[in-house]
Amino acid sequence: MKGHPRVGASGEQKFVVEAQHAIDFADGGMPPVLCTPSLIWYLEHAARQAVLPWLEPSESTVGLEIEVRHVAPTPLGHTVTCTARVIGVEGARITFQVEAYDETELIARGVHRLQIIRVAGFAKRVQQKTAGR
Numbered sequence: 001m002k003g004h005p006r007v008g009a010s011g012e013q014k015f016v017v018e019a020q021h022a023i024d025f026a027d028g029g030m031p032p033v034l035c036t037p038s039l040i041w042y043l044e045h046a047a048r049q050a051v052l053p054w055l056e057p058s059e060s061t062v063g064l065e066i067e068v069r070h071v072a073p074t075p076l077g078h079t080v081t082c083t084a085r086v087i088g089v090e091g092a093r094i095t096f097q098v099e100a101y102d103e104t105e106l107i108a109r110g111v112h113r114l115q116i117i118r119v120a121g122f123a124k125r126v127q128q129k130t131a132g133r
Helices: 036-054 119-131
Strands: 010-016 059-070 079-090 093-101 106-118
Touching: 010 036, 036 059, 036 079, 036 093, 036 106, 059 093, 059 119, 079 106, 106 119
Parallel strands: none
Antiparallel strands: 010 079, 059 106, 079 093, 093 106
């Protein structure tokens, strides 16, 4: 790592909710809205965006933990803004406060942790698992 991310460093991801981001059980009067797994994907990428300036070319990030309350629905066609702000740094473990807003209101809030990893070592570990199959 090129130093450590500072508390307060932030990242952001914006997207428009499309059918691919919606729940797959929208029928019988249930409207298509943003599904939680898609939201979490964007929240994790906002966190990654916050630490990219500190990564060496041989490093990447992996998610360790996420605790998110998805508190409001977002219909198709609406823009969502996901933010992640560093609130703690313990070596290569970074903790973020994450939030998401649509055009009207807060739709999610929580905590996410990323681990900065060395790509070669991570790839070796994955290869060892696949070799044993």
